[in-house]
Amino acid sequence: MGNDPDNFSCRSGFSSPACLASEIAPDYFDPLAVDPGQARDVARWRKSERARLREARKVLATAERKEIANALMAGLRRVVDDRLQRTEQPVVSFYWPIQDEPDLRPLMNELCETGVDIALPLVETRAAPLVFRRWTPQTRMVRGHWNIPVPPSDAPIVMPDLVLAPLVGWDSDGYRLGYGGGYFDRTLAAVTRKPIAVGIGFQSSKLATIYPQPHDIALDLILTEQGVQVTRAS
Template structure:
């Protein structure tokens, strides 16, 4: 279904969504489709959107980033109090911020002090589900995949009750646009019981759709600095 309109212009974005499905019939797109051409077009479209959304968040000033991070931390606290009574004794998988992601590290310390058990995800085996190691403010971090700080190998492995997933983009059906490695989707599919999965990101990164594919797992809810957006 490729056409000349699908070609990538010089400004780095696509002229239209994958396969021009929206121009034929807005309800046409089949999220369970496995057509190779459609999957290829979706992958190209997602790559362009990642670049666009990451550039937008990197353009935020230090002050803007700090304000949004603080607002998002407050919104997350509200969710934890409303759904888990504060989450004391529960395992919360957080994340170490990279590439302009909202910074929730102050909240991680606060939650730890309030009795929430904090974990951080990491890649232990390529193309396999993530593992989760316990984190405290005293943890001596080491460099993991993509040079992201992670707890060391002797930190206890624990399973999360609540898992935060940083978003590059998101849509109203709670699907998450990540970095393209598929690790979080693979992990959620493997966990039993499945944790409450909270997609964390910027309100401005909402998309009409991410064109979900069969491997995409929706979040339990999407949370931005404006509160719960879907879920």
């Protein structure tokens, strides 16, 4: 299969599990928020910002999109080398790109060849933490929740040392504007051994704030085409 993106077994353009959540549950908000009215206001604002930011990235030219993806992959190689250099048999969870997200699949192949285990996140139970299953270039993908290509049910479950989260928006405090399903935050809250959480997105998607709510969990790093923008990990 190599590193040629044209050789990937699935060319449908699908991605990580939570990407359609705002369309399925556009009024999603955390009922445990301190003020339900304020939480609803934030949910409406986030829905509007998601639509604006997703529309903005749609208009990127193909050449610019590829340049951004290459810059992100170069930055991510450095992050993996720096953060996981002392980890024996490291596991990195990627995402399968859809809806104009940066396509990092060539790096999935490259890291596999260097001995890094690659995982992909799956929604196997609604409103529950994600499950991470091992992926290799030979994995025969199947259609998962929301029709997203995922590894099959017999692929081994693994726990990532480093997990990537696609960003719709982000702020300088390390908070992520995602797709509205809450799966990523729910997963980070549930794991006993928290992985290094890295947000992947466009520099142009930076926001002054996402108005974080009680359920939001800040990421350890945020990486854009301009390099690491936020570092919270020790």
